[in-house]
Amino acid sequence: MKTVYVVGTCDTKGSELRYLRDCIRDAGCRVVLVDASVSDLQTKIDDVDVHPAEVARFHPNLPKYEELRDRGKAVAAMSEALVGFIRSRHEVDGIIGAGGSGGTALISPAMRALPIGTPKVLVSTVASGNVAPYVGPTDISMMYSVTDVSGLNRISRVVLANAGHSIAGMVLNKVGLACDDRPAIGLTMFGVTTPCVQAVTRALDKSFDCLVFHATGTGGQSFEKLADSGLLAGGIDVTTTEICDYLVGGVFPCTSDRFGAFARTALPYVGSCGALDMVNFGARETVPGKFRDRQLHVHNPQVTLMRTTPDECNSIGEWIGERLNLCAGPVRFLIPELGVSAIDAPGQPFYDPEADAALFSALERTVRRTDKRRITRVSLHINDPLFAELLVANFQEVVRDC
Known part of the structure; x- marks a missing residue:
């Protein structure tokens, strides 16, 4: 089965990420839920496939616990670790994340680290503004969340379901980059x-x-x-x-x-x-x-x-x-x-x-x-x-x- 990574901070966006996971799984994909929470790296939330401590292991020089109390430093450190973690995985057929400004900054570098052509969807509260710092030179699809990514409601359920079904459609119907015999x-x-x-x-x-x-x-x-x-x-x-x-x-x-x-x-x-x-x-x-x-x-x-x-x-x-x-x-x-x-x-x-x-x-x-x-x-x-x-x-x- 094709594998989609659902990435975000389960300490604050757990219900939204699980909803995404379920939509994608129901569409026929295997799902790996990655918790990149920064509040406590040792927290292990039930039904999460990859916990924060496992992601953090990929940081080349993780800051001390006292430094990670600063949310900005913690987000930057976990973002760098997430890049290393995603690069280490060999079965990433697609990746999707959801978050506010902090989550968007945390998740997007890992998406940019993946090759062009790997489906990437990011549901974000900042997607209606200047997205260049997040998308960069890659093919990330950003979807505006409309309401804040803060619980499930009649709007967020629709937006997240559309995002989940879109990543599943991309993964299950992927067109190979090498469809042309010419170099x-x-x-x-x-x-x-x-x-x-x-x-x-x-x-x-x-x-x-x-x-x-x-x-x-x-x-x-x-x-x-x-x-x-x-x-x-x-x-x-x-x-x-x-x-x-x-x-x-x-x-x-x-x-x-x-x-x-x-x-x-x-x-x-x-x-x-x-x-x-x-x-x-x-x-x-x-x-x-x-x-x-x-x-x-x-x-x-x-x-x-x-x-x-x-x-x-x-x-x-x-x-x-x-x-x-x-x-x-x-x-x-x-x-x-x-x-x-x-x-x-x-x-x-x-x-x-x-x-x-x-x-x-x-x-x-x-x-x-x-x-x-x-x-x-x-x-x-x-x-x-x-x-x-x-x-x-x-x-x-x-x-x-x-």
């Missing part, structure tokens, strides 16, 4: 690099399942999450723009771990400078005051772009180069000398040869060239069809050599 590769794209990425995917479509990620911060994290999960055969990282937002302060930043998946996995990597000419903000009026006098371009009513300066481009190039140096697998990085985005071209608002030159020089100066790691300038614009052909040729080369 999967990841590509990063922005509106201003779309022609390039579309040309690459057309050229590779017969041989590869091309997964395109929107470079909005979370998109790049999802790209690398799949690489870490062993679901990609390589990456064509055309659009590295999230680094601009990370270093300068935009709204679509990557994390400090950008390129980390390729350093860890040694997967074939081909990259470029896509949209490194811009930092992203929301509507024009939301641009921080310190940037109001900078060169701005209203991309649409909700997105305002800011041109990166030569100094910023220098820092961006060095940052990328240092991380490419950590990649042990084959690396090819192509520099499009005639422009890095649709609006970085003669007559376009972000055309700035001086800033581009600073970026390109920093990249070439920082990247340590080896037989496996190469960086190449080409006298083409990033959206020139010939540039796409070069990306394809380089990717075919690194894949062939692996």
Whole structure:
């Protein structure tokens, strides 16, 4: 039978979690009820399959009992332990949890630790707000609880039953990720690099399942999450723009771990400078005051772009180069000398040869060239069809050599 893990704090959400368990069991799944309570790790509640002390054993350095009296510290510690516990289990066909803000913060990291494609449902009181900190780059389905997760009533029974039946349906009718015989590769794209990425995917479509990620911060994290999960055969990282937002302060930043998946996995990597000419903000009026006098371009009513300066481009190039140096697998990085985005071209608002030159020089100066790691300038614009052909040729080369 397929196994669903029901996770939460049974000291405060016991009736709700048992109700979820019963709904899922009645739908035809085996259920493991995991109690991640933080009030007393030694408490053993009847009819719970995994008790808090068993979960806590997976913490690398569990704080002392006195420290765990602080609820915030206790939630953080149990959350870290729960990640280790879930990773240790080999029969997790799906996972579901329910909780308030504390329970959501406790449970969601364990869900994010599971591979893409493993069904994940989280019933939460905070699901109608900003869920990015909980979902991250993964496929967690969050359901708003409507009423507080505090006992069973005519509303909570319906919401929880819908959640339980949904996870059962996902598990019992799961579509395998490997339903395509072609190996999967990841590509990063922005509106201003779309022609390039579309040309690459057309050229590779017969041989590869091309997964395109929107470079909005979370998109790049999802790209690398799949690489870490062993679901990609390589990456064509055309659009590295999230680094601009990370270093300068935009709204679509990557994390400090950008390129980390390729350093860890040694997967074939081909990259470029896509949209490194811009930092992203929301509507024009939301641009921080310190940037109001900078060169701005209203991309649409909700997105305002800011041109990166030569100094910023220098820092961006060095940052990328240092991380490419950590990649042990084959690396090819192509520099499009005639422009890095649709609006970085003669007559376009972000055309700035001086800033581009600073970026390109920093990249070439920082990247340590080896037989496996190469960086190449080409006298083409990033959206020139010939540039796409070069990306394809380089990717075919690194894949062939692996």
